[in-house]
Amino acid sequence: MKFPVYMDYNATTPVDPEVLKEMLPYFCENFGNASSANHKYGWTAEEGVSLARKRVADLINAVPREIIFTGGSTEANNVSLKGVAEHYQGAGNHIITCTSEHKAILETCEYLESRGFEVTYLEVDGSGLIDTEELRNSINDRTILVSIMAANNEIGTIQPVEEIGRICKEKKVLFHTDATQAVGKIPVDVNKMNIDLMSISAHKFYGPKGIGALYVRSKDPRVSFTKQMHGGSQEKGLRGGTLNVPGIVGMGKACEISMNIMDTEMKKHIAYRDKIIDRLLKMDDVHLNGHRTQRLTNNINISIGNINLESLLGDLKDIALSTGSACTSASMAPSHVLSAIGREDSLARNSIRISFGRFTSEEEIDFLTDKLTGSILKLREEAPEFRITK
Ligand SMILES: *Cc1c(COP(=O)(O)O)cnc(C)c1O
Numbered sequence: 001m002k003f004p005v006y007m008d009y010n011a012t013t014p015v016d017p018e019v020l021k022e023m024l025p026y027f028c029e030n031f032g033n034a035s036s037a038n039h040k041y042g043w044t045a046e047e048g049v050s051l052a053r054k055r056v057a058d059l060i061n062a063v064p065r066e067i068i069f070t071g072g073s074t075e076a077n078n079v080s081l082k083g084v085a086e087h088y089q090g091a092g093n094h095i096i097t098c099t100s101e102h103k104a105i106l107e108t109c110e111y112l113e114s115r116g117f118e119v120t121y122l123e124v125d126g127s128g129l130i131d132t133e134e135l136r137n138s139i140n141d142r143t144i145l146v147s148i149m150a151a152n153n154e155i156g157t158i159q160p161v162e163e164i165g166r167i168c169k170e171k172k173v174l175f176h177t178d179a180t181q182a183v184g185k186i187p188v189d190v191n192k193m194n195i196d197l198m199s200i201s202a203h204k205f206y207g208p209k210g211i212g213a214l215y216v217r218s219k220d221p222r223v224s225f226t227k228q229m230h231g232g233s234q235e236k237g238l239r240g241g242t243l244n245v246p247g248i249v250g251m252g253k254a255c256e257i258s259m260n261i262m263d264t265e266m267k268k269h270i271a272y273r274d275k276i277i278d279r280l281l282k283m284d285d286v287h288l289n290g291h292r293t294q295r296l297t298n299n300i301n302i303s304i305g306n307i308n309l310e311s312l313l314g315d316l317k318d319i320a321l322s323t324g325s326a327c328t329s330a331s332m333a334p335s336h337v338l339s340a341i342g343r344e345d346s347l348a349r350n351s352i353r354i355s356f357g358r359f360t361s362e363e364e365i366d367f368l369t370d371k372l373t374g375s376i377l378k379l380r381e382e383a384p385e386f387r388i389t390k
Contacts, residue, residue, distance in 0.1 A: 004320045005364045009298055009357035010153050010181060011322060015250065016206035016358065022253040023208065026246040034243045035234060045245045052252025059255040060198070061189040062215055068235045069248050072212035073180040076199035077104040077147075079214055079239075080176045083225030084145050084197070085112050088174070092142035098122040098130050099340040100157075101149050105178055106336075109147075118142070127291040128157030128341050132167060139171045146175050150182035150198075154324075154337040154353060155290030156299030158186070165194030174223060180204050180212075181296060184258040186266065190215055196223050202247065206358060207254035211247030214239075265358065269297035272356060272365045276300050279369050283376060284388045289324075289338060289351060300354040303338070303347040306386045307379055312352075315375040319368055324351025 006014075026048055034049045036042025053064040070076045085095065097109055099121045109119045120138050122130045130148060139146070146168050151158045161177060168175035176197040182188050183198075184205025190198060201212035217223045225238075232240025258265075277300055280286050285305035301324070304312070309323070324335045334348035343351070354368065380387050 001361070001364055001367060003318050005318060005367060006360075007319050007321045007354045007356055007364075007368060009360075010156075010204070010296070010353065010355035012203045012209065013206045013357055014359060015208055016254060016257060018257060019207055019250045019253045023246045023250040026249050030245075032245075034245055035232075045243075048245055048249045048252075049243055052248045052255075055252035055255045055259075056200070056213055059188075059259050060183065060200075060215060061191050063218065065236075066190075066216055066218050068214045068216060068239055069243060069251075070212045070214050070239060071210055071244075072203070073102075073178060073199040073201035074104040076201075076212055076214040077102070077178055078108050079225065079228050080197045080199060081105065081108045081112060081145070081147060083228055084174060084176070084223075085115075085117055086226035087224050088144040089117075092144045094118045094120070094140060094142040094144065096120045096122065096135065096138050096143060096146045096148075098124055098148055100124045100128055100152055100155075100337045101147070102153060102178055102180070105147055105149070122148075124157075124340050126342050127294070128152055128155050128289075128337070129291065129294070130159060130164075132160060132163050135164060136167050136171070139167075139173055143171070143173050146173055148175075148177060150177045150179035150188065151186070151296050152290065152337060153181050154335055155301045155341065156181075156296035156355075157290045158182070158294045158296065161188075161195070162193045168196075169194045174221075181299075184254065185262070185297060187262065190217070196221070197225075202251035202254055205254055205258055207251040208247050211244050211251050213251070266297050269356070272360070272362070273297055273300060276354065276365060276369050279373060283373060286376070287343075287347065289341060289343065296355075298355050298357055301351060302354075303343055303351045304376060305347060305350065306388050307350060307376060308383060308386060309350045309352075311379050311383070312375055315379065316371065319371065322353040322355075324348055324353070 030044045032041030032045035034045040053067050056067050057064045150161050174196045178199045180201045183200045196217045198215040203209040227238045229240045287303045289301040338348035
């Protein structure tokens with residue numbers, strides 16, 4: 001085992017060695033600009049991009065022309081919301097999203113509100129799910145876009161994307177989904193799910209950082225958006241800037257690998273996940289955040305009562321994980337996602353996220369579980385004020 005044991009795959013993943021291998025020739029040998037149409041350097045780069053575009057499209061059941069490469073999901077989210085808002089503002093000014101979205105959605109929505117758009121923030125229930133009836137009732141004749149994430153990055157809850165897509169199609173409203181945590185890990189099919197726009201990021205599924213894609217439906221309906229990046233004809237003029245060829249090639253390879261091994265990897269991860277959750281939930285005053293089964297295969301988020309979180313984190317120095325707030329000090333606001341599912345502040349602040357992945361061994365899973373349960377028991381024993389009295 002390598003210490004600290006990496007249990008933060010929902011923050012980012014290591015690049016798969018097969019992905020790196022595919023990328024390497026595109027730095028020094030095949031370094032051409034994919035837009036250079038007059039020579040072999042450009043053609044070789046363009047071929048790499050082309051294959052990658054097909055691989056990304058195949059993974060989500062799209063066609064290559066529907067893929068626009070971006071600098072990641074933050075950009076794809078920004079373009080989806082601002083670009084669609086600007087393009088369709090003649091038809092309406094109302095957008096629907098939910099309270100547990102990533103900040104890249106929530107802050108973009110706040111910006112749009114400052115520009116005169118109206119945003120409805122659907123509440124989520126205790127497990128992080130939206131109410132699809134409430135969604136249906138929130139759509140009005142001014143609604144142009146619904147943006148609901150596929151899977152939550154903090155608590156792992158998977159939204160009923162197919163049903164949301166069906167409602168949006170029926171109501172003739174565009175549907176965008178931030179699928180950053182879903183793509184590459186669980187099946188995502190833009191046709192079956194009636195997705196019109198979708199944000200993807202390579203570094204969440206074993207590709208490199210700083211590269212992602214926006215899926216944009218090309219028919220039934222043909223989706224348009226106002227470009228947010230001016231100054232180049234790349235990506236059909238919708239996203240100017242020299243293409244990040246090695247990154248794109250790597251993202252394509254990551255998609256191909258995910259497609260090939262997804263079923264096997266999911267089964268293995270669900271077994272690991274449930275093994276950890278079952279052991280943790282046997283403890284007193286340990287609470288699972290997010291849905292028990294409708295959740296990412298590699299995510300566990302728990303709130304732990306009767307413990308001093310800083311002492312616990314001190315005891316878990318051998319494990320790289322995330323906490324439920326940006327900072328562990330009591331004065332910091334707890335995570336907006338944990339607040340959205342109704343966790344009271346004290347428990348929300350006492351939360352940790354464990355997320356494992358492709359390169360996690362069963363030995364590491366057992367190490368994590370033993371160490372975490374052992375530390376909780378030990379610290380409660382040592383600090384009587386935090387001890388559970390039965
Ligand atoms: C990581 C993440 C993002 C941001 O993606 P970047 O590519 O890092 O900009 C957006 N949404 C969700 C759900 C994420 O997990």
